[in-house]
Amino acid sequence: MTSGLIDVHAHLLPDFYVQQATAAGHAHPDGMGGWPSWFVRDHLDLMDRNGIEIAMLSMSSPGVHFGDDDKAARLLARRVNAYTAEVARDHRGRFGNFVSLPLPDVDGALEEIAFAFDELGADGVALLTHTHGVYLGDERLEPVFAELDRRGAVVFLHPTSPVCWEQSALGRPRPMVEYIFDTARTVANLMMAGVLTRHPDMRVIVPHCGAAVPVLADRINEFMQLIVPSREAPARDAVQQLGSLYYDMAGTAFPRQVPALLKLVGPDRVLFGSDYCWTPAPLADAHIAAIDAAEPPAEGATWRSLTTANALRLFPQAPPR
Numbered sequence: 001m002t003s004g005l006i007d008v009h010a011h012l013l014p015d016f017y018v019q020q021a022t023a024a025g026h027a028h029p030d031g032m033g034g035w036p037s038w039f040v041r042d043h044l045d046l047m048d049r050n051g052i053e054i055a056m057l058s059m060s061s062p063g064v065h066f067g068d069d070d071k072a073a074r075l076l077a078r079r080v081n082a083y084t085a086e087v088a089r090d091h092r093g094r095f096g097n098f099v100s101l102p103l104p105d106v107d108g109a110l111e112e113i114a115f116a117f118d119e120l121g122a123d124g125v126a127l128l129t130h131t132h133g134v135y136l137g138d139e140r141l142e143p144v145f146a147e148l149d150r151r152g153a154v155v156f157l158h159p160t161s162p163v164c165w166e167q168s169a170l171g172r173p174r175p176m177v178e179y180i181f182d183t184a185r186t187v188a189n190l191m192m193a194g195v196l197t198r199h200p201d202m203r204v205i206v207p208h209c210g211a212a213v214p215v216l217a218d219r220i221n222e223f224m225q226l227i228v229p230s231r232e233a234p235a236r237d238a239v240q241q242l243g244s245l246y247y248d249m250a251g252t253a254f255p256r257q258v259p260a261l262l263k264l265v266g267p268d269r270v271l272f273g274s275d276y277c278w279t280p281a282p283l284a285d286a287h288i289a290a291i292d293a294a295e296p297p298a299e300g301a302t303w304r305s306l307t308t309a310n311a312l313r314l315f316p317q318a319p320p321r
Contacts, residue, residue, distance in 0.1 A: 004053025005288075005304055006311035008156065009207055009250040009273025012057045013038035014083050020076060024066035030161050031173040038277040040087060044094065046281050050288045051304070052274065056315075057084050058098035058126035060278055061160035061179075065102050065131055073102035077112050085120040096123040096315065098156050101144070103127070104134040109144050117151055123315060124154030124203075129186035133163045136186045137193030149199030154314055156205045159183045175278075183211035187242075188220050192227075196241050203314055205246045205271060209257035214264045217242055239264070246314070248273030249307070254290045267297040271314075272307040 018035045028034060047055060059080055065073035077100050084097040099116040101109040116122040125148065127136060134140065136157075148155055159179035162168060169178050187206060190196050196204070206213060221238035243265050249258060250273030261270065272291070276284045291303050298306070 004051050004308070005272045006308050006315065007047070007052050007055040007274050007276075008205055008271045008311060008314075009248045009275050010043070010055035010057055011038070011060045011276065011278055012043075012084060012087065013277060014080065016083075017059070017076070017080060021062060021066065026062050026066070030061050030175055030179075031165075031169060031171075032175070036277045036280065040091065042281070043276065044091070046274070046276055046284060047094065050274075050285060052272075053308075054094055054096060055274070055276075056096040056098050056123055056156070057087065058156060058158065059100045060158060061128060063103075063128045063131060063160065064100045065105065067132075070102065070105040070108055073105060074108040074112070077102040077108070078115070081112065081116055081120060081122070085122070098122070098124045098126040098154075100126055103131045103144070104138075104140065106140060106143055110147055113144070113147055113151070113153075117153070123317075124156055124205075126156045126158055128158055128160045129182045130160065130163065135189045137189030137191075137195055139193070142195075145195055145199050145202065149201045152201045152203070154203045154205065156207075157183065157186065158207055159186075159211070180208065180211040183207060184213050184216055187211075187213050187245075188216075188238075191220070191238050191241050192224065196244070200244070203246065205248055207248050207273065208251045209249055209253055209261045210242075210247045210264065213242065214260045217264050243269070245269065246271055246310070249291060249303075250275035250279070251287070253287065254294045258294070262297075267301075267306055268310055270297075270303075270307055271311050272303075 013035060064076040064080060081099040088095040088097045099112065099122045101112050103109050129136065159182045161174040162178055162182045165174055165178055183206065217239055224238050246269050247261055247265065248271045274284045294303060296302050
């Protein structure tokens with residue numbers, strides 16, 4: 001068993017992707033000042049410095065679908081996924097790959113799932129909270145979730161700017177607040193639409209300590225009880241459904257977010273995440289130091305040992321291959 005951390009929330013940024021996203025109008029992605037730099041050697045340095053054994057690489061917002069051109073999104077998803085798999089092969093045992101899908105193009109997404117798992121050996125998929133207003137509970141995405149469930153896939157959720165960000169963000173970078181509420185919005189949508197109960201073999205990871213979900217869980221649950229159960233969503237207990245998900249510790253996990261999360265789920269549902277390279281290396285170092293300094297979740301355990309054990313249940317292939 002590996003003794004190092006397993007990072008389920010880590011990002012890559014190939015130059016070709018940055019160039020294409022910038023050309024599509026994303027010079028300041030999600031209201032940030034610009035694109036961070038990413039190099040394999042720098043990522044490995046961060047991992048070695050902090051005792052991270054393996055990082056599951058994924059693309060962050062704005063994803064691979066920049067508009068109405070499904071063909072362009074399919075081509076970019078394929079290029080990104082092939083590149084990520086190449087990085088994982090070249091550094092075997094250090095990187096895994098969560099593939100991107102060209103949603104809301106369902107046919108393209110199904111084609112990419114088959115290629116990613118059957119040809120690339122993907123470790124999971126990364127899904128944005130919505131793509132062009134199509135949130136994850138949308139009935140049009142049902143074939144995608146049916147296929148992911150059939151494969152028992154790990155599904156890593158990642159926020160993006162909400163559809164109303166021009167008004168709601170108030171001119172601030174959207175990752176500060178909007179990401180947190182868009183995560184809660186899509187998780188609630190998944191539950192209300194019955195996606196999680198229809199597809200129990202998917203293993204879903206919610207980012208950023210569950211975002212706003214832990215403090216909204218009882219409120220969501222109450223409203224779900226008020227709504228008449230339907231064929232689409234027969235199980236209405238939100239708290240029970242949320243307890244079946246996994247949650248990464250990316251961002252400011254301590255001193256307040258993880259304690260709030262543990263009021264909702266047990267420590268066996270918590271995973272480590274660095275959010276590098278969108279979280280700069282010095283800040284990622286500080287976040288990891290805070291995790292190491294935090295009170296252990298159980299006697300005889302540390303947050304490192306606990307999150308690694310949890311991750312190994314999801315990724316038994318994670319130790320050096």
